[in-house]
Amino acid sequence: MVIEKENQQVQIPIQIEKADKFVSRFTGLMFRKKLPENKALLLVPCKSIHMFFMRFPIDVMFLDKNNRVVKIVENLRPWSLVPPVRSAHSTLELPVGAIRRHGIQVGDRVGFESLA
Template sequence: MQVIEATVGNPVDVRLRISVAATLFERIRGLLGRPSPKRGEGLLIRKCKTVHTIGMAYPIDVVYLDRDWCVVGVAHSVRPGCVRAPTPPRRSGVVQVLELADREAAWIGLMPGSRLRTTFGESSSANNDTWSRA
């Protein structure tokens, strides 16, 4: 799985390891069957507007991103067994979602209008496997 590095402009630095679900199988699976992300970990699901937590054992935060990597919306503490999509009119701009541990988005300070600046690295590179909040 590819790994992404990004920076979001906030006053405190936070480093996160973000795996990218790019293939159909990776996008369908998401975090299903995996342990809850630890603080500082997440999963980016490309070509996605709606997520579900059916079959999951823990709540997650869902961050909706547009094509320019701007946060369009955040669903906090989505419980297992739910389906979540951004509310209109935001839905039309969403092209990918970032799944984080429960309450992680608030801890990081992600909110509508936050923008991620991204560079892509190889998953084998120790220097390119995180994103940070500036």
């Protein structure tokens, strides 16, 4: 995954799994025991998420159709939810702490080399 900031690109060693079918989007990370530090889940399309039946917190980035970050939610806890984000087209669920660790901000653009 590459984060494009104003004048630079930052390579982040995270493997992205894509969920773009109804069942994979609905299930998401539910019932998993954890999200490894080098993994993330991209939900397409997705404007809101819930944390029902989750066992661990996550960081979340909402992306527009150009993969620009339009909203960030850090340390989202199990059994919570994020209401629809009007300008979002997809959602990237990351290990908790990833957004802060990599300095990701609203306005950054996310580039995906290859998706699982």
